Amino acid sequence: NAGVTQTPKFRVLKTGQSMTLLCAQDMNHEYMYWYRQDPGMGLRLIHYSVGEGTTAKGEVPDGYNVSRLKKQNFLLGLESAAPSQTSVYFCAGSRGSGANVLTFGAGSRLTVL
Amino acid sequence: GQNIDQPTEMTATEGAIVQINCTYQTSGFNGLFWYQQHAGEAPTFLSYNVLDGLEEKGRFSSFLSRSKGYSYLLLKELQMKDSASYLCAVVDSNYQLIWGAGTKLIIKP
Numbered sequence: 001n002a003g004v005t006q007t008p009k010f011r012v013l014k015t016g017q018s019m020t021l022l023c024a025q026d027m028n029h030e031y032m033y034w035y036r037q038d039p040g041m042g043l044r045l046i047h048y049s050v051g052e053g054t055t056a057k058g059e060v061p062d063g064y065n066v067s068r069l070k071k072q073n074f075l076l077g078l079e080s081a082a083p084s085q086t087s088v089y090f091c092a093g094s095r096g097s098g099a100n101v102l103t104f105g106a107g108s109r110l111t112v113l
Numbered sequence: 114g115q116n117i118d119q120p121t122e123m124t125a126t127e128g129a130i131v132q133i134n135c136t137y138q139t140s141g142f143n144g145l146f147w148y149q150q151h152a153g154e155a156p157t158f159l160s161y162n163v164l165d166g167l168e169e170k171g172r173f174s175s176f177l178s179r180s181k182g183y184s185y186l187l188l189k190e191l192q193m194k195d196s197a198s199y200l201c202a203v204v205d206s207n208y209q210l211i212w213g214a215g216t217k218l219i220i221k222p
């Protein structure tokens with residue numbers, strides 16, 4: 001039972017390049033989230049999904065896009081990476097809305113030069 | 114605006130007790146979570162409080178006072194493996210999670 005799996009774990013990009021982070025879960029979670037974590041700041045929600053085929057903006061959505069074509073997968077895309085997007089990205093899943101326990105992936109460390 | 118305050122860093126001694134405080138000002142309240150995050154790892158669930166009072170779970174306890182907008186996490190019989198960051202998060206009126214910046218706990222022998 002893998003839980004929540006993120007790929008890749010590490011990536012270095014040049015400014016302007018694009019990339020996609022993949023989150024896969026086998027826990028039958030309806031809700032899935034993408035967060036970024038920066039030093040001295042709390043987790044900030046980028047985008048989230050309340051079910052297959054749905055997505056919604058979080059607190060810091062600019063510069064990111066997401067898709068949830070299948071219930072088990074939630075993709076985070078950066079179309080034109082910027083140094084300000086250097087961060088650690090966490091995917092998480094839950095059975096329901098905010099009052100439910102989140103299960104996080106191991107994180108993806110992205111550096112944009 | 115919505116705000117969650119936690120101390121940035123705390124130091125405690127192995128075998129001792131430490132209390133990590135969290136105060137919040139949010140638009141509505143539907144519960145408060147504590148998560149533990151070891152360096153370089155993902156956050157993992159510790160506790161959830163929605164009613165006032167103390168919830169005990171082994172060496173860890175969590176307290177909530179909704180009228181004061183206050184919670185604390187109490188760690189007893191500290192072990193070196195408890196060195197981690199502890200994240201406080203509040204569920205607001207829209208059932209969105211609002212996160213504190215976390216408290217880094219350093220345990221010394």
